[in-house]
Amino acid sequence: MSLDDIARNIEAARMGLSQARGKASGWNDSQREQFDKQRLEPLDRAAQQLLLDLAKAQDALRTAAKLQAD
Amino acid sequence: MSDDTVRNESKALRELKGGVLRFAEQMREAIAGARRELVDADRRAQALVDQRRAAVQRAQGEVQRAHAASSDRSRDPAATQQQIKVAREWHAEATRQLEQARRAAQTVASAQADLARALQRTEAAIGENASIAASAIATLDAKLAQLPNTGTAAGLRHAVHGLIVTGEIVGATAGLARLAGNTLQAADISTPVADHNLVQMVEHDHDQAVDYVIEQTAKRPESTGGSQETIA
DSSP: OHHHHHHHHHHHHHHHHHHHHHOSSOOOOOHHHHHIIIIHHHHHHHHHHHHHHHHHHHHHHHHHHHHOOO | HHHHHHHHHHHHHHHHHHHHHHHHHHHHHHHHHHHHHHHHHHHHHHHHHHHHHHHHHHHHHHHHHHHHTOOOSOHHHHHHHHHHHHHHHHHHHHHHHHHHHHHHHHHHHHHHHHHHHHHHHHHHHHHHHHHHHHHHHHHHHHHHSSSSSSSHHHHHHHHHHHHHHHHHHHHHHHHHHHIIIIIHTTTTOOOGGGGGHEEEEEHHHHHHHHHHHHHHHHHOOOOOTTHHHHHH
């Protein structure tokens, strides 16, 4: 599995989490907002940060591949 | 709050918990995949360095053989000089390629180290938040299922539910606030739960929710469901 595939899987995981967040509509808004902010947003932020870190790793691998091919 | 509403909330909570756990599992798989990918890239880069080092050694051997041939007086001097020249060029090119492979391997190793740290941070953040979130949701769901279903107590469901939600959040937040001094901050992870102002805000809301329920319970007549909407 390439880093591109992994990045796509992370995006899919984020989308799944987002859909799950949207389904939990039974609570009142302020409670949901609090729970969302404290528990679920950090999960999504961690995934977003990982995507950035993966992009850096991909850049490094591309640079390495160019050096190897040169 | 009707039984249907309770059931719907319960279903929504279970779906949310399932979503959080699925997300955590998908992220764990992605993290493991990224680790494998970088380890493989590092292994391939090192293998190329080894391969090119061997090529340099072969070229070096060819240069030495060409020099040895040049000392053989029975051979054509011009031909042996040409042989030395070609062997030196081959050696220079092999050395250049080895240097490129080494630089590539260093780039990969550095990327692997950086990503390993990032993966560790992500793993810690997701492990803690997903576990606490799923646990809080499950506890909330269990408590929701246990709420009494008759008389005045039924009318209090929403208020109690709200209190439980806030209570679960406070409990989880307090737990993470304790962790904020070690794991999360050590890993340099910025999360709202590490924000003490937020913890205080939630605790304040929790106190207000407690006061609210007590106040509403005191106001409520013993046997009426007529004022349920004012609580909700």
